[in-house]
Amino acid sequence: MPWLQTVLDVEINDQISSDDRTTPTTFLGWPRQTVFTDVIEGGQADFDAPIGHLSGADRALLYAKYNQVRHLDELKHAFRQLFQPGQSYGDPLMIDLGCGPFTAGLSLAATLGKNDVFDYYGVDHYQSMRDLGLRLANATRAHGGLHDRTKYQFLQDLNQVNFGPIRGSLTLFVASYLLASPNLNIENLVRDMVNAHTRASLGPAAVLYTNSARAEARAKFPDFKKLLIEAGFNLVVDHIDRFTETIKTPTDVHYALFFKPANFSIRRDKTL
Template sequence: MDAVELPHWLDALRRGQVTDRVRNDPRSRGDALFGIDRDRAFEAIGGGQADFDAPRGDLSPDDLVLLYAYLNQKGHLQELIAAFGQLLAGSKPPNPIVVDIGCGPFTGGLALAATLGDDPRFDYVGVDRADSMRRLGELLASSALVPGRVTTHWAPNIGSVQWHRPPGWRDVIVIVSYLFASPTLDAEGMFTDLNRLFRRLGHGAVTLLYTNSTREEPNRQYPAFRKRLVEAGFQVRAEDRGEIVVERSNRPQSRRLYYALFHRPRRRSLPLGG
């Protein structure tokens, strides 16, 4: 089985804004990235769970985010492109609103743009506590290489999302990818804020994609979050463990992941009150 291929524009974007910036840095020589070996680089980013606004030794927050994108982003893109390919196989929603919780550097937005065809159009709400992640995300999102028309909205948390349009009927796609691996996450508070955001966005159908490691620890807060989704009217469309081939160190590598797909249909009656 081959790894999921990224479209040419996405390969070019990552090469120009991530790979070349790391490899051409004067500190990077041979196998060293910003002056440290790959194992230490992975340790510096905490496997993806570091505080990316706090310097680590000689590495600045922007260095850390570039290392994250260099080491981790391509595999996550391949996972999400495969997932979106299945999710949107029947129909591709016109101009959806995409809410990416723990968005990193625009990863979910890039994956969706790669899935929607030659002229993708959507609003992208990227939520990440790290300013450095959002900075790199906006740099990638604003590139002329990204096809179609993507309007970005960035926020450090769900409660601070700025959305000034009146509630409408557009479909909403929510991405919750590897978020529950964070030990600082308040899953109950996150659901409450997310549900409030849904009401502000409108009354359209909401589809939520959850992906994570198959290990128990990173999913420890998932059962409570799942319960709240079901109580809020979401149906479980799929929930299983699967396997996908991603590219790591220029070699295909099989990665097991836990995934779930939830869906709440368009509301036909409007909820009254707050």
């Protein structure tokens, strides 16, 4: 997918390498070996708060540089199993929870190709992530990665989303490396997801969860699973695999997939 590498180079890699603060041992003036732990805090930083000489926007950019490529590969792997390029999926709705820099949107666009339409809502707590996400989405559009009718929006709160007229297509929720976030309330999250699905579509819903297989990263998963099942979702996949389809170091990834049938049922006249 040539546009994807171009988008990442122009919006992430070149921004960092051409920054005046970057030197052979630093990114944006920060020692490279401590960016992961100290600047992006393993992906769980407050991405709006400055640290040292770095702004929130710098931290989001460094998140994309350090973590996003791996997540893009993991999500593409999952989407390739869910979607066949060239088939019609009736304009699915994607709700990317803790979207970061448009990660699941980039992966879905790379999987479906520009001939398929989807409707994307990226929800993220931090403005710097939403801003970077919008930049990456605009760049994807500019480099021909999206169908003309594909739309995207970035919001802070899922409850703010106005989905417009109710649709009948698949609603695909993605929670990629969200559940390790310390400020996340799982009950509120699942309640908001169920409400969003009801507001958006009469069609089916799926939830794709990915995370590190490390125990602390997965601590909230049992509650997430329980609450989704209580809300009518079926667990379809729940497994941990060593993920090797990436240029990054292979690591163990926990994948789960939940599915809820369509919200509507055809009313039948009892006398028939």
